[in-house]
Amino acid sequence: MSKGKVTRQRMIDTAQALIQRQGYAATGLQQILTESGTPRGSFYFHFPGGKEDLARAVIHNHGTQFAELIDELAALHGSALRTTQALIDRLTVQMETSNCTAGCPVTHIAMEQAGKSNAVQAAAREVYEAWRARFVKMLRAEGHEPELASTQARTVLSAIEGALLLSRAYGSAAPLEDLHGNLPTLLAVPKSTPSRKKVRGEPEVKPREQLGLWGLGLQA
Amino acid sequence: MSKGKVTRQRMIDTAQALIQRQGYAATGLQQILTESGTPRGSFYFHFPGGKEDLARAVIHNHGTQFAELIDELAALHGSALRTTQALIDRLTVQMETSNCTAGCPVTHIAMEQAGKSNAVQAAAREVYEAWRARFVKMLRAEGHEPELASTQARTVLSAIEGALLLSRAYGSAAPLEDLHGNLPTLLAVPKSTPSRKKVRGEPEVKPREQLGLWGLGLQA
DNA sequence: GCCTCGGTATGATGACCGGTCTAGAAGGCG
DNA sequence: CGCCTTCTAGACCGGTCATCATACCGAGGC
Numbered sequence: 001m002s003k004g005k006v007t008r009q010r011m012i013d014t015a016q017a018l019i020q021r022q023g024y025a026a027t028g029l030q031q032i033l034t035e036s037g038t039p040r041g042s043f044y045f046h047f048p049g050g051k052e053d054l055a056r057a058v059i060h061n062h063g064t065q066f067a068e069l070i071d072e073l074a075a076l077h078g079s080a081l082r083t084t085q086a087l088i089d090r091l092t093v094q095m096e097t098s099n100c101t102a103g104c105p106v107t108h109i110a111m112e113q114a115g116k117s118n119a120v121q122a123a124a125r126e127v128y129e130a131w132r133a134r135f136v137k138m139l140r141a142e143g144h145e146p147e148l149a150s151t152q153a154r155t156v157l158s159a160i161e162g163a164l165l166l167s168r169a170y171g172s173a174a175p176l177e178d179l180h181g182n183l184p185t186l187l188a189v190p191k192s193t194p195s196r197k198k199v200r201g202e203p204e205v206k207p208r209e210q211l212g213l214w215g216l217g218l219q220a
Numbered sequence: 221m222s223k224g225k226v227t228r229q230r231m232i233d234t235a236q237a238l239i240q241r242q243g244y245a246a247t248g249l250q251q252i253l254t255e256s257g258t259p260r261g262s263f264y265f266h267f268p269g270g271k272e273d274l275a276r277a278v279i280h281n282h283g284t285q286f287a288e289l290i291d292e293l294a295a296l297h298g299s300a301l302r303t304t305q306a307l308i309d310r311l312t313v314q315m316e317t318s319n320c321t322a323g324c325p326v327t328h329i330a331m332e333q334a335g336k337s338n339a340v341q342a343a344a345r346e347v348y349e350a351w352r353a354r355f356v357k358m359l360r361a362e363g364h365e366p367e368l369a370s371t372q373a374r375t376v377l378s379a380i381e382g383a384l385l386l387s388r389a390y391g392s393a394a395p396l397e398d399l400h401g402n403l404p405t406l407l408a409v410p411k412s413t414p415s416r417k418k419v420r421g422e423p424e425v426k427p428r429e430q431l432g433l434w435g436l437g438l439q440a
Numbered sequence: 441g442c443c444t445c446g447g448t449a450t451g452a453t454g455a456c457c458g459g460t461c462t463a464g465a466a467g468g469c470g
Numbered sequence: 471c472g473c474c475t476t477c478t479a480g481a482c483c484g485g486t487c488a489t490c491a492t493a494c495c496g497a498g499g500c
Contacts, residue, residue: 023332025245039449101335110389112243115321124389151398158395162382169330169344178371190405259479
């Protein structure tokens with residue numbers, strides 16, 4: 001890795017940790033530069049598009065890390081239920097050791113930038129889809145119908161992100177613990193498939209070709 | 221209502237709508253004042269503690285509105301499942317008509333202020349607990365064990381908040397739709413109670429006496 | 441030695457931020 | 471009318487923000 005790559009990665013890592021803990025807008029460039037020991041000129045050299053470029057890099061960086069964590073746990077535990085519970089355990093430990101500040105940096109950025117930056121939004125969406133694809137893969141391997149696996153996976157992802165948010169607001173990991181306990185029912189195969197008709201056309205977000213980078217072609 | 225109360229409420233309503241759409245930090249005082257037609261001197265008269273006082277007022281305002289909506293839907297639909305699905309339908313419509321920007325103002329504030337303002341965090345926690353209490357009440361009326369109802373309610377709340385977040389990031393209400401479809405299983409009574417042992421002491425957040433304001437004493 | 445390129449370094453800038461302060465207006469009451 | 475209370479009004483402030491421009495440095499190649 002070249003010297004520049006090291007500097008660039010250090011900025012990304014620093015920014016990610018700060019955003020995870022305190023949110024995007026509250027993480028100013030000066031703090032990132034100070035804590036990563038990087039001069040301002042280097043920042044704009046590596047991120048010519050400014051803070052938005054950094055945000056996208058953080059989304060990509062954490063997206064990869066989290067996807068790898070899911071893969072790792074899946075290889076260890078096999079079933080979707082066990083894997084997801086192990087994942088939530090990891091997040092719970094992280095939440096508690098961070099004094100209930102460590103949320104999901106992707107979600108923090110996405111929430112604060114929604115409607116403001118199409119590029120950031122697209123990056124976050126891509127990451128969420130890559131994560132969801134992993135849940136779908138596990139559920140499908142267990143015989144869940146494609147449609148069911150697809151909606152369950154995204155519901156699990158919603159629940160995890162929501163629980164992280166609530167844990168931060170509560171100052172307690174209880175929401176994550178509650179989710180852990182309710183996973184068996186959430187991931188159960190219902191007696192009948194969800195009966196709700198699609199009331200409106202669902203502009204399902206199509207994965208772009210670049211999704212290959214994350215692996216796992218996904219059927220929406 | 222006195223003239224001042226009218227002005228104050230207008231500021232709260234304006235702030236709430238802006239925060240709902242664009243987040244807390246991105247909603248500056250100047251914009252609130254301009255859009256509500258209020259002079260700066262009036263702002264600090266009504267909110268002597270500044271922006272933080274306004275944030276708490278918004279949390280309280282929206283907390284009440286949403287609790288009333290849940291009550292209304294519960295009176296109409298009766299069951300926890302039907303009520304929650306109707307609630308999600310409402311949120312889905314709102315999400316779509318707002319071009320996928322209308323999230324939950326309480327969550328936006330809580331997320332951006334976590335670790336920064338104890339007062340704001342406490343206000344958000346209180347609102348979440350008041351909302352959760354309503355789900356618990358319905359589930360208990362349907363025979364769910366107290367412990368199960370408690371965790372399910374908070375998981376539902378996590379899932380809803382998470383789905384709102386993801387819908388904003390995706391630019392699509394699909395996460396809300398997916399959650400709607402998965403609610404029957406999520407709210408089902410499992411064959412056996414969640415088997416997870418409490419690994420760590422749970423510093424369960426106790427509702428304060430003031431919770432009476434929201435009604436529904438809650439057993440944690 | 442010179443040139444090029446990747447990378448570093450620093451100061452300046454305009455916009456925006458939340459907060460403070462002082463003056464004044466409006467309404468009610470005696 | 472005067473007094474008091476509630477409320478409005480707007481100018482000003484210091485600080486922070488992300489960005490930009492310019493200069494410089496070091497290494498490698500010719």
